[in-house]
Amino acid sequence: MAQTYKILVLPGDHVGPEVVAEALKVLDVIEECRPNLKFERSFGLAGGSSIDKHGVPMTQAVLDKAKSSDAVLFGSVGGPEWATASPNPESGLLQLRKHLNTFANIRPCEVYIPSLVSASPIKPDLVLGTKFIVVRENCGGAYFGEKVENPDIASDLWVYTRPEIERCARVSAAIARLLGRSGDGKGGGGPAKVWSSDKANVLASGRLWRAVTQDIFDKEFPDIELEHQLADSMAMLMVKDPKRFNGVIHTDNTFGDILSDISGGLTGTLGILPSASVSGIPGRGRCNGVYEPVHGSAPDIAGKGIVNPVAQILSLAMMLRYSFILGEEADAIEQAVTMVLDAKEFGGLEIRTGDLGGRSSTVEVGNAICQAVRKVLNKRDSV
Numbered sequence: 001m002a003q004t005y006k007i008l009v010l011p012g013d014h015v016g017p018e019v020v021a022e023a024l025k026v027l028d029v030i031e032e033c034r035p036n037l038k039f040e041r042s043f044g045l046a047g048g049s050s051i052d053k054h055g056v057p058m059t060q061a062v063l064d065k066a067k068s069s070d071a072v073l074f075g076s077v078g079g080p081e082w083a084t085a086s087p088n089p090e091s092g093l094l095q096l097r098k099h100l101n102t103f104a105n106i107r108p109c110e111v112y113i114p115s116l117v118s119a120s121p122i123k124p125d126l127v128l129g130t131k132f133i134v135v136r137e138n139c140g141g142a143y144f145g146e147k148v149e150n151p152d153i154a155s156d157l158w159v160y161t162r163p164e165i166e167r168c169a170r171v172s173a174a175i176a177r178l179l180g181r182s183g184d185g186k187g188g189g190g191p192a193k194v195w196s197s198d199k200a201n202v203l204a205s206g207r208l209w210r211a212v213t214q215d216i217f218d219k220e221f222p223d224i225e226l227e228h229q230l231a232d233s234m235a236m237l238m239v240k241d242p243k244r245f246n247g248v249i250h251t252d253n254t255f256g257d258i259l260s261d262i263s264g265g266l267t268g269t270l271g272i273l274p275s276a277s278v279s280g281i282p283g284r285g286r287c288n289g290v291y292e293p294v295h296g297s298a299p300d301i302a303g304k305g306i307v308n309p310v311a312q313i314l315s316l317a318m319m320l321r322y323s324f325i326l327g328e329e330a331d332a333i334e335q336a337v338t339m340v341l342d343a344k345e346f347g348g349l350e351i352r353t354g355d356l357g358g359r360s361s362t363v364e365v366g367n368a369i370c371q372a373v374r375k376v377l378n379k380r381d382s383v
């Protein structure tokens with residue numbers, strides 16, 4: 001009897017549908033190689049495309065469908081044509097995250113092969129070997145506090161409660177254990193170091209963030225090394241000396257948004273950075289989640305067939321790992337991406353999109369990754 005997983009697919013706007021199409025091809029390959037797994041997919045509108053059809057960026061029907069699914073594969077939303085829409089496309093994504101209580105957003109950044117280094121604007125010896133995972137609080141802070149919006153005055157209440165910080169700290173600790181100090185993803189060398197990033201020198205919410213984080217690590221994770229770093233200097237040091245933060249960066253919603261885009265500056269592109277917004281503690285059984293690249297809808301390159309699908313495909317791998325506990329299949333996707341980026345798969349032929357200095361199309365990269373996934377899984381079966 002096949003194990004069935006229900007996935008709601010929300011491609012969104014602009015490049016969203018282009019990259020989601022490639023991730024779905026990879027899912028087809030997993031099904032083809034693993035006949036005992038079935039990924040039942042339903043589709044919906046989100047963001048601008050939902051505004052155009054329904055007048056709102058997220059309908060109740062889509063929210064209900066998301067809740068009754070095992071996970072959501074999300075593309076990206078927004079674009080200049082909805083710049084004055086109220087509510088705007090982006091608020092649909094926030095509604096979805098809140099509705100599913102995906103309180104932690106896991107955003108890995110890794111520069112692990114020389115061919116990726118060439119795409120980075122940072123000096124090779126500084127950037128090669130960078131491996132950190134931002135764990136961003138995802139359902140609170142300035143994003144979700146009470147808003148005032150008038151023509152002459154506006155405000156966003158940046159509010160955090162103790163339980164909101166505690167649960168995010170538990171995810172950061174779990175990720176530190178899974179990642180391991182050696183960065184092998186299997187917890188090698190004991191838990192990775194956790195850097196908590198805040199503005200405790202200015203913001204009351206930052207002082208609470210720091211105090212609660214320290215409490216939780218003292219009480220529940222005394223074996224994990226924790227260090228606090230102000231978010232502004234962290235942003236500077238991440239660029240100057242990225243490997244300094246190898247480990248886990250535990251931070252609030254706003255700083256997490258910014259620090260995870262700095263990751264894109266380190267890799268030279270957002271096109272390879274995935275993310276998982278999860279509603280539970282990784283490693284402790286299945287949880288619902290929204291799997292979305294860090295990048296947005298990239299209207300500047302949409303419709304040209306040149307967007308990098310890697311971030312979306314790696315987000316799919318995170319779905320398999322965290323929501324479905326299919327670690328082997330997730331590993332296979334990650335390995336396949338490395339094989340393609342590293343030009344190890346196709347006789348040294350460089351298959352990569354323009355953001356990584358290549359000339360391949362979105363579809364060519366997607367096809368190459370599919371082929372590599374097939375190879376990895378079939379090889380495993382024959383061992």
Ligand SMILES: NC(=O)c1ccc[n+]([C@@H]2O[C@H](COP(=O)([O-])OP(=O)(O)OC[C@H]3O[C@@H](n4cnc5c(N)ncnc54)[C@H](O)[C@@H]3O)[C@@H](O)[C@H]2O)c1
Nearest residue numbers: 076077078079270271294295296297298300301307308355
């Ligand atoms: N998860 C989401 O849906 C999400 C995330 C971020 C931004 N947005 C929205 O996306 C829209 C555009 O935002 P933006 O331009 O500030 O950020 P963006 O992430 O869409 O693009 C920033 C730059 O990175 C490039 N880029 C992004 N993804 C790429 C990929 N996969 N391959 C190659 N190049 C890539 C773009 O071409 C652009 O030059 C806005 O409406 C924003 O609110 C949505």
Ligand SMILES: CC(C)[C@H](C(=O)O)[C@@H](O)C(=O)O
Nearest residue numbers: 078090091093094257294296
């Ligand atoms: C589109 C927007 C709501 C979103 C965020 O700020 O969380 C995006 O920038 C991201 O990083 O996922």
Ligand SMILES: [Mg+2]
Nearest residue numbers: 257258261294
């Ligand atoms: Mg962002």
